[in-house]
Amino acid sequence: MAYVATRGGERAIDQSERLYRAGLGQIDAARVDEIRRALPMLIDRVMGEASLYEPDLAALALAQAGGDLYEAVLLLRAWRTTQPRLAIAEAVLQDQLFTHRRISAAFKDIPGGQILGPSLDYAHRLLATDVLRGVPFIPTAVDPASVAAPAHQPSLAAWQKAQGLVADPARTDVAPDDIPDLTREPLLFPAERAHRLQSLARADTGGMLALGYSAMRGYGNAHPTVNELRLAEAEVRVRHPRGTVFSAGRVKVSQAEVTSKGKSGLLELGFCATLGWNEVKVISGATLDLNAPGAAKGSPVEEEFFLYHTEPVEASGFCIHFKLPHYVTFQSSLDALRGAKAATPAAPVKVTA
Amino acid sequence: MFDQGDDPAQPFDHARMLDILARADADRLAVLAEELLGGLGAVEVVQSRTGLVMLPLRDTVQGTDFHLGEVLVAEAHIRAAGTEGYGMIVGRDLTRAMAMAVVDAAASLGQTPAIRAFLRREAAEQAAADNARLREVEATRVDMETF
Numbered sequence: 001m002a003y004v005a006t007r008g009g010e011r012a013i014d015q016s017e018r019l020y021r022a023g024l025g026q027i028d029a030a031r032v033d034e035i036r037r038a039l040p041m042l043i044d045r046v047m048g049e050a051s052l053y054e055p056d057l058a059a060l061a062l063a064q065a066g067g068d069l070y071e072a073v074l075l076l077r078a079w080r081t082t083q084p085r086l087a088i089a090e091a092v093l094q095d096q097l098f099t100h101r102r103i104s105a106a107f108k109d110i111p112g113g114q115i116l117g118p119s120l121d122y123a124h125r126l127l128a129t130d131v132l133r134g135v136p137f138i139p140t141a142v143d144p145a146s147v148a149a150p151a152h153q154p155s156l157a158a159w160q161k162a163q164g165l166v167a168d169p170a171r172t173d174v175a176p177d178d179i180p181d182l183t184r185e186p187l188l189f190p191a192e193r194a195h196r197l198q199s200l201a202r203a204d205t206g207g208m209l210a211l212g213y214s215a216m217r218g219y220g221n222a223h224p225t226v227n228e229l230r231l232a233e234a235e236v237r238v239r240h241p242r243g244t245v246f247s248a249g250r251v252k253v254s255q256a257e258v259t260s261k262g263k264s265g266l267l268e269l270g271f272c273a274t275l276g277w278n279e280v281k282v283i284s285g286a287t288l289d290l291n292a293p294g295a296a297k298g299s300p301v302e303e304e305f306f307l308y309h310t311e312p313v314e315a316s317g318f319c320i321h322f323k324l325p326h327y328v329t330f331q332s333s334l335d336a337l338r339g340a341k342a343a344t345p346a347a348p349v350k351v352t353a
Numbered sequence: 354m355f356d357q358g359d360d361p362a363q364p365f366d367h368a369r370m371l372d373i374l375a376r377a378d379a380d381r382l383a384v385l386a387e388e389l390l391g392g393l394g395a396v397e398v399v400q401s402r403t404g405l406v407m408l409p410l411r412d413t414v415q416g417t418d419f420h421l422g423e424v425l426v427a428e429a430h431i432r433a434a435g436t437e438g439y440g441m442i443v444g445r446d447l448t449r450a451m452a453m454a455v456v457d458a459a460a461s462l463g464q465t466p467a468i469r470a471f472l473r474r475e476a477a478e479q480a481a482a483d484n485a486r487l488r489e490v491e492a493t494r495v496d497m498e499t500f
Contacts, residue, residue, distance in 0.1 A: 051422035053408075054445060086404035086428055086441075091411050091418040098483070100490055108497050116493040148487035149494065157413035171416030179409050179418050197412055197419040228413075236406055236424050240439050240457075246371030248406070249443030251424050257413055271414045275422040289414075 024066045035059040044252060044276025045069070049312045050076035051183075051202040053251045053275050070316035077313055088176040090237040090245060094155035097232035098250060102153055105226040106259055112153040117231055156228035157257055157269055166259075166267045189304045196292075196303055200285040201274045204312035211300045211310065212284030220291040220301040224258035224283070227269060231277045251275060256282035258290050364464040365472050374453045375442050377475045385471050386452035389459040393433040396455075400430035403445045429454035436461045 036043060036059035046058045050073045057076060065071035101117020104110045116122075128137045161168040180194040182202070187195055200208070216224060231254050235247035255273035262268035270290025272282045291301035300306060309315060365373070374382065390396070405423040412419060427450035429440040438458025440450040460468050 048422065052405075052425065053422060053443075054425035056445070057425065080405065080423065083425065084402070084404045085423075086406055086426065088407045088409065089424075091409040092421075093411050094413055100486075101493075108499060114495050114497065115490060116495050117490055119493075142489040142492055144485065144488035145491035145494070146488070147491060148484050149491035151483065151487055155413040166414075169415050174418050176407075176409060176418075179420060181407070181420055183420075183423075193412065193415055193417040194419040197417065198421075201419070201421050234408065234410070234421075236408055236426070236443055238406060238426075238441055240367070240371060241430065241437060242367070242439075244367040244371060246368050246375065248375050248426055248441040251408065251443060253410065253421060255410070255413075269414045271412045273410050273412075273421060275408075275424075 024064075027060075027063045032056065032059045032063050035062055041277065045205055045278050045281070046072050046076065048274040048276040048278055048281065049073045049202060049204060050080070051275070052076050052080045070312060070320075073312050074317070087238050088179070091176065091179075092234040092237075092253070094158070094230075094255075095152050097153075097230065097234055097253070098151050099149075099153050099230060099232045101231040102228065103226070104156055104228050107156065107227075110156055110228070111159050112150065115149055153230075155257070160227075160267065160269075166269055167264075187307060191303055191307065196289070196307065197271065197273070199307045199311070200272050200289065202312075203281070203285065203307075203310035204315060205278060205281040205284075207310035207312070207315065208284040208288065208306070209280055211306045212287040214300045215287050215291045219299070220287070221294060222260035222262075222268065222270075222290050224260060224270065224287045224290055226283060227257040227259040227267075229256045229279060229283065230254065231279075252277050254278055254282050256286040258283065258286040260290060364469065369476075370460060370464075370472060371453075371457065373472050373475050373479065374440065374456055376479050377453075377471075378478070379446065379449050379452075381471070381475070382449060382452045382456070385467070386455040388467065389455055392462075393455065393458060396431050396433040396458075398429070398431055398451075399437075400428055401447055401451060403427050403447065406441075426450075431455065431458055433458050434462060 036055050039059075039062070042062065043055050043058045046062060046069060047053050047055065049069070050058070050061075052058075057079065058072070061072040061075040061079075064075060099115070101119065102112065102115050104114065108114075131137050157166060160166045180192050180198070182195055182198050185195075187199060191199070214220065215222075231252070233250040234253045235250055237245055238248050239245050253273060253275060254277045255271070256279070258270045259267045268290060270286040270288070272285025272289055274281055274285070288301055288303075288306050292303045292306075295302040298305060403425060406426050407423050408421045409418045410421045411417070424443055425445055426441050426443055427445050427447045429438075429447065429450040431438045431451075431454045436458050438454040438456070438461065440453025440457060442450050442453060456468065459465070464472075
């Protein structure tokens with residue numbers, strides 16, 4: 001690339017980085033701890049996009065990046081490459097998820113019932129300005145029910161398949177080692193479904209919202225209704241050297257199914273899931289998945305379009321690389337422009353009759 | 354589910370024990386591991402490291418297993434007293450993983466009353482924490498009416 005044909009400026013570059021970091025001040029364990037405890041939604045978003053689940057590291061990345069999400073995701077993706085892959089866990093099934101929230105906008109009386117869980121869906125959005133005057137905001141405690149909610153619920157799609165409302169395609173078991181993996185293989189089109197869903201799980205929330213929203217507004221093939229939205233924790237089930245399968249702990253996951261009436265007389269479904277709790281991301285992703293079949297080339301709901309354009313590190317990296325010196329390429333454009341101008345014959349002189 | 358641990362004479366099966374150890378309180382686990390370490394003699398550390406576990410999830414639409422992303426874990430693997438011990442926990446706390454491996458190794462030689470008492474207490478605390486959360490979650494159950 002042309003910007004390598006520059007040299008010099010070492011001192012300025014060094015001072016520039018110092019100026020940036022000086023603005024962020026000292027970063028210590030207390031700051032990282034406060035970010036992790038105070039901003040769980042942001043931590044979840046960064047972990048999902050980085051495709052690396054570790055809240056302390058996500059908080060550190062945010063502290064170091066001063067809250068720049070793309071820098072934080074890049075730091076985590078880069079750090080991830082220093083770690084060995086120890087295992088592939090057993091695939092998580094929906095009826096094994098420890099469920100905190102499960103709602104449907106399509107069906108009122110879903111089996112297992114509607115559980116709002118932690119949500120601001122029906123809350124007034126009022127800024128607690130008293131906090132700035134020194135009056136702390138103290139949340140009111142939940143009044144727990146006398147009985148516990150069921151920890152595990154099947155997916156709504158499983159119930160719909162049993163009712164004959166949605167297609168139930170035959171599936172074949174794939175060994176964990178044989179599940180396609182984008183961190184080791186290129187994304188090719190048409191994408192394998194495992195690649196599409198993995199790519200959506202790692203994708204940029206804002207990018208997915210923009211493209212998903214375009215489909216929701218009518219630039220797609222299908223208008224989504226949320227079939228099921230779920231916030232849960234998944235067990236990470238690994239194998240002991242003696243063969244015993246056990247849970248090494250839980251991680252937060254979110255998933256959405258969206259639906260629309262298909263031409264076949266059945267309901268059609270789109271799916272998306274990610275690490276961490278991020279509702280906008282999974283609803284947008286499921287909308288893209290729902291709209292992808294038969295999408296026109298170059299439309300925002302075509303899988304090649306939305307998968308390529310929502311990869312956060314590649315997209316942000318390509319955008320900001322345009323700031324780096326392009327003197328040689330741009331000089332070449334200027335030369336071409338001047339050459340064309342010089343070669344253009346002067347406008348003919350009008351001769352009056 | 355059969356609630357292991359109600360009968361102090363019954364040992365915990367291996368999977369249940371590992372589940373409990375991986376979620377056990379870090380400080381109490383470390384204390385138990387310290388107590389058990391003396392009985393194991395010389396310990397060879399085969400592995401003590403952090404690393405990644407890829408987590409697949411099954412898509413509900415077509416039943417496709419796909420990778421959600423990687424989870425950072427701490428892993429410990431030891432050999433001692435003619436047996437092996439293994440620990441893996443979500444997170445990067447190598448001490449917790451090592452304590453789990455020590456308890457696993459000791460338990461493979463026989464679940465002593467102290468180990469069983471520890472597992473019973475931790476299992477009860479974990480069940481209580483889940484129950485408290487699920488009672489809060491149940492309070493958000495909604496019955497919508499349409500007009």
